[in-house]
Amino acid sequence: MPTQSRGHGTQKDCLLSNNSLEIALAMTSAALLKSLTPPALWGLAKRLRPTEGSKPEWEYVPEGWQAAQRNEDIQGWDVASVVEAYRADWPGFLRNLAGTGPLGLAPESAAAGRDNPILHNIVMSFGYVLLRAAGRKDAISVLDWGGGLGHYYLLARTLAPELRLEYHCKDVPLLTAEGRRWLPTVSFHTDDACLQRTYDLVLASGSLQFAEDWQATLGKLAGAVGSLLYVTNLPLVEKARSFVFVQRPYRFGYDTEYLGWCLNRSEFLDTAAASGLTLLREFVVGHRPNIVGAPEQNEYRGFLFQKTM
Numbered sequence: 001m002p003t004q005s006r007g008h009g010t011q012k013d014c015l016l017s018n019n020s021l022e023i024a025l026a027m028t029s030a031a032l033l034k035s036l037t038p039p040a041l042w043g044l045a046k047r048l049r050p051t052e053g054s055k056p057e058w059e060y061v062p063e064g065w066q067a068a069q070r071n072e073d074i075q076g077w078d079v080a081s082v083v084e085a086y087r088a089d090w091p092g093f094l095r096n097l098a099g100t101g102p103l104g105l106a107p108e109s110a111a112a113g114r115d116n117p118i119l120h121n122i123v124m125s126f127g128y129v130l131l132r133a134a135g136r137k138d139a140i141s142v143l144d145w146g147g148g149l150g151h152y153y154l155l156a157r158t159l160a161p162e163l164r165l166e167y168h169c170k171d172v173p174l175l176t177a178e179g180r181r182w183l184p185t186v187s188f189h190t191d192d193a194c195l196q197r198t199y200d201l202v203l204a205s206g207s208l209q210f211a212e213d214w215q216a217t218l219g220k221l222a223g224a225v226g227s228l229l230y231v232t233n234l235p236l237v238e239k240a241r242s243f244v245f246v247q248r249p250y251r252f253g254y255d256t257e258y259l260g261w262c263l264n265r266s267e268f269l270d271t272a273a274a275s276g277l278t279l280l281r282e283f284v285v286g287h288r289p290n291i292v293g294a295p296e297q298n299e300y301r302g303f304l305f306q307k308t309m
């Protein structure tokens with residue numbers, strides 16, 4: 001399989017060979033930052049408005065993306081409270097990554113430990129994807145589109161410590177600014193310039209649904225694929241047409257609401273095929289949030305594609 005990625009051998013690529021050492025270093029920064037952060041912010045997740053008894057966390061939005069124009073609660077992802085919530089949970093996430101226990105964990109649920117079977121499924125599936133992306137190579141380049149603070153980078157280092165990574169993360173400005181503080185070996189991007197080259201693996205986990213023009217985004221991601229594209233944590237329906245939902249994630253400490261797509265499975269797969277992608281493996285995620293009022297209930301799925309043209 002041809003590899004068109006560039007940049008191996010750069011300074012970013014000179015990673016510590018011992019992954020636990022790298023995580024320990026990140027933990028030190030976490031402790032340092034926490035010591036500099038006013039304690040009032042640590043418990044932000046637990047203090048923000050609950051949705052119980054008011055609006056549902058997940059709800060169908062018949063008018064689609066226009067809803068963001070008339071509802072000021074829909075602030076999207078680039079807000080300080082999301083960064084604060086990630087920051088508060090980051091040391092717990094790093095602690096959970098260390099050692100030999102199961103990896104059923106996520107940065108947003110650090111307090112929940114490491115035994116969540118859905119998260120375990122997500123993490124171990126990613127391990128399989130890394131294996132396929134690496135093939136016989138000892139170094140690969142990765143673009144993580146919607147990668148937040150870059151936690152998949154640490155998962156990759158934990159799952160495949162021998163694999164050298166040139167890791168790129170694209171996300172909204174506030175999250176990428178925070179990510180740069182924790183993970184200096186990751187390249188963070190805020191715009192589509194990172195899509196002007198190719199990567200061995202392009203990853204979009206739980207993020208494609210937040211692109212209003214998801215077809216164009218999928219096409220651009222396909223254009224950056226040197227070998228494999230992994231789109232996962234994507235809510236799909238079988239029969240209904242693609243529709244828009246709102247998530248009100250206040251219970252995670254995010255003082256915002258955001259719109260997302262629940263995609264029709266055939267529409268998604270047809271668009272992927274038209275972008276030159278061939279399905280290699282489908283994944284079941286196990287997440288099925290109830291979207292109140294939706295024409296059909298969804299199921300989260302993952303898809304590993306190979307670039308074929």
Ligand SMILES: C[S@@+](CC[C@H](N)C(=O)[O-])C[C@H]1O[C@@H](n2cnc3c(N)ncnc32)[C@H](O)[C@@H]1O
Pocket residue numbers: 077078106145146147148149170171172175204205206207210211233
């Ligand atoms: C549900 S989180 C998923 C985070 C991570 N990829 C994971 O799987 O745990 C969605 C991510 O998509 C990001 N996102 C939303 N719109 C984006 C955009 N236009 N470009 C890049 N990232 C975006 C959000 O900021 C957030 O980090």
